[in-house]
Amino acid sequence: MRRSLFFLSVLAASISPVYGLPSEQAVGRRDEAEKPLGPDPMSTIFNGVTVPPMKELRGPDFEESIKEDYCIIIPIAGTAKLLRQSGKRYMNFIMLTSNPLLSTTAKKAADNEKSLNSFHGYYGFHFASLNCAAYADKCKELGIVGYPRFVLYHKGKPFDTFSKENKGMQELSTFIEEKLEMIKPGSRPPGGVNLPKPGDKEGQMILPDKDKAEGNSEPEKPTKGNSKDASKGSDDSKGSKDTKTSKDPKDSKNPKGDKTPVQVPTPKKEVKEKKYNLSGSSVSLTAESFLKLVTTTQDPWFIKFYAPWCSHCQALAPVWQQMAKDMKGKLNVGEVNCEAERRLCKEARISSYPTMHFFRGGEKVQYEGLRGLGDLVNYANKATDVVGLGVQYVDAEAFKKMEETEEVIFLYFFDHATTSEDFAALDRLTLSLVGRARLVKTDSKELAERFRISTWPRLLVARDGTAKYYTALAPRDMRDFRAVLSWMQSVWLPIVPELTATNARDVMDGKYVVLGILNRQHNEDFVQNKRELKNAALEWMEKQTKLFQLERQELRDAKDLRIEEADDRNDQRALRAAKSMRITIREDDKKQVGFAWVDGIFWDRWVKTTFGVDVKNGDRVIIHDESNRRYWDSSPNGVDIMPSRTSILETLTHIAASSPKLKSKSTVGFFEHIFFTTRTFVSSHPFITLALCIVTIAIASLWAKRQIRRTRTVTGKLGGSSMGFFHLDGKEKGLFSSVGSGPSNGKVD
Template sequence: MNLDAEAFLRLVTTTRDPWFIKFYAPWCGHCQAMAPAWSELGREMKGSLNIGEVNCEVEKRLCRDVNLRGYPTILFFQGGERVEYDGLRGLGDLVAYARKAVNSGVNEVDLVEFEEMEKAGMEVAFIYFYDQATTSEDFAALERITLPLIGHAPLLKTSSDLMAKRFRVTTWPRLIVVRDGKPSYYLALSPKDMRDTNKVLDWMKSVWLPIVPELSAANSHEIMHGKTVVLGILSRNRPNDFGTAKAELKKAAMEFMDQRQMEEKNEKQELRDRKQLRIEEAEDRDDERALRAAKNMRINVEKKKEVGFAWVDGVFWERWVRSTYGVNVNEVGERIIINDEDTKRYWDITLDGAPIRPSRSAILDTLKAVIADPPKIQSKSSTNRLYSVFYRLRAGFGRHPVLSTFGGIVFIVVAAVYGKGLMRRRGAGGFFKLDGKEGLLGGNTGTKAD
């Protein structure tokens, strides 16, 4: 349905009806490319969800008021709130999101219903535990965070004693996330903290991916940047190998998470013991100054670089995987790559020099060697030598602004000289492209503006 400003105000802004709306410009190539899929989406969701579009060449003021960043922009509206759709734009992706949007409320579940959802393949779910003392204000705050969760994970609520028993919930209200059956708890000191929707949503965004998500153009930045990532390069064309490899990757992820939690717990206990020892020594010496200093010691565990786990379809992303990591899954089978996007480095062999196979023991042993300081296995570069040097310098100087600025200036000068020489040797060539499938880590896939 084409919407002008008057219809937008009457049907969208002043109602609680859900709307999925595309804002476009007729001259925009990306808008033209997705037009057939958007029309088919309208037919597919007829009677279930309102599908609309706004021509920003005609409705310039409306589009300006919406604060668009580019074309096309797709927004979901409901009850005066809105959220931007940032997924892929194929018909299947749009339909999947739209169907989840229709059922985006906070649904009540008991233990039997929840277990049925798990059996059906649900990997991530947020659960809000409440009792008779939970107020309407609490539920209203809960409803305000449903829109940003569309397409990520369902938000459920329960007052079931059996659900509380399974997840060891003893205080209400309580919010948890369950990923592959493993619960994590939102830390709130009081019911008031549960109503801080911005903080709650920030926490949700940090845990709304499965423990081992599939890497795609839509989520690549969220998964890969700022972490060391164990990446399984798998093939759906071999169902048995695919299922086994995914299972081994998930076992490794769960075990590593448990190991790191235990390490952090032991480090905290060691610091507490050290603090208590200093307090006792100061008391024995009757040294008030040392006693105050000991009591003011903070128990801060040094934060380690985050480690994530993911898998990628090595057939669909064959050219990107081959050009970045030198792996052809059709020829060599499933492989594991350990990637550090911050420094553009990766590791693809074990301590014995063999390719990393998708087995729990091989993954964990190699990961331990990679995250050691310094790493016990030689890394490879996922970019050219010049940029590899830059990323390593950036990682090393990141905590020193002055050194970082100086290093950046030096890099620009060197890059300019290197670039001139490269152009003389190669001529005025362009850059290497992978037919649109290269967009996993910063390519052209999913661009918003023409």
């Protein structure tokens, strides 16, 4: 009797769970606690029973999810359409994993998947998928490079792989059946499983036994190792395809002392990461080798473009070779002689020497930092980490820890509908952010609630706890690489960055900069003054945001008022004109204000010669306008600006107005000051400048004509009727021949 019940329960494991139900009423007898709140859109119905969707694993929880039993992982990557098609095909196998798996004596469904009445509980075998588009770093860590690829894990270690791209689902079914038979010998149906086609709602899944169909009822001869098992229970071993057994945690104890050989799972070797620059030297590249090694591959390269006659290139040469030695096994390092490879350097748009670029495939980013060995090695290590890890996934806890160490973090929100094209566009941004900011991605609900994310995908930047969002009207806007990168460049600086030679242009150009000149040696004052600068920056940003929103709302109210007035008058022309008005105001329309600090001891000479400030006398604050070569160092009260939010905001309000109310000082000479002042006026008031130019030209033309007329009149009087400068009648006569002589008739009184 026990063997019959066992055979029936094993038989049910190979088919959809509905075959264990006598009628649809069995479904209705489930506990109310097991009922889902609503239908799952990814589930299917087969023979009247809901088949649950495949379990989707998350990258951070991967090891925890597969640490027990057997688990076959299906890595998936591709477009949303491909994922949907793959999901329908793989649903055939998910039918083997759903509850209940009932025997003839069971009265209700298994309470959970750990029950021996369930497929999972009986075999210790699970199905799951891993989205390699969303968790590319995890798939790369696991060595998954091709699709389709089915990896069987046992206790967290790779056990076997099925990756036959040219085979169908029947071959995959055979692969799984062999593993199930290995776990529980004699438990699988003799004829195998008849898989339904994608979209089928009902069908018979058990194939008839080939031996019985051919009239051959003779059972298979058992092997020597299984002779005792076969004699004790022929029903359990009949039709077994494979007599190999594995060391399963549930069958590890053998109370009867059988000496059956045990096959222990041997985990596969982990895929080793690819090594670069094995020689530890800089490779000299030509046009041909550049195309072969750099452009047509995805290998990372740090390349220097130089000219032999360049003195700066000659000074950089030993540093570059030492950097290449330090990056041995990590990063390819190369160099191009632009005197010998002029065409290659022209295509790379090299305009000065030396120029250093980081390449990955067809993408590149220019290195603009200092040329010291430490600076180059630091940049190369950061770039290598970005290329190796890609855009990392973070959850709420990891993001919180990252905020403690990183000043600027770009956070990309995605969901199950995010396509591979979106992730590919995201990966293109990584190189441009090397050494500037971190870029991570997440699908955490906790982070979505924190930042109030309601549409996906979405990109934001987090700086000191404040978030700023990239405005995208449609999903395709998130794939606009140039637009997204341009926005990133406008916000990738910290709220109060340190002014260095690398970021000086980004910090100073085109805006007012509240520059704190601090002494790093005074630890307590240094920390306190930096905090005051940051608080002043946050308050100013909040104030400007509110003013911008208020101004934009006033323009919208004015537009609504025009529409209402035109509607009341029934003036269709005015109504169309009012509706066609566009609110084009932007925060960038006004001159922006930035905040930064500089080490007054390290940059002592520059601070003294430019602003006349000696940091040894105490920390100071300067409001600098680099575009006009001017600065302010005193508050409206006439005292020095101190590192205090009150002093800073009070002074900044007077300076950031349309016309500054405080007198500025110049960082250049008198004539240069006139030049920069004129340039600023022209750029700020182009139409007024054009009108002044026209008026000036008109006045100059009138004056020139008047001078010409006056000159002609004077010369006409001097030259007589001839209106010339000289009048020679003979050899002795000239212009001044009559001067001092008598009358023209020659008479003399």
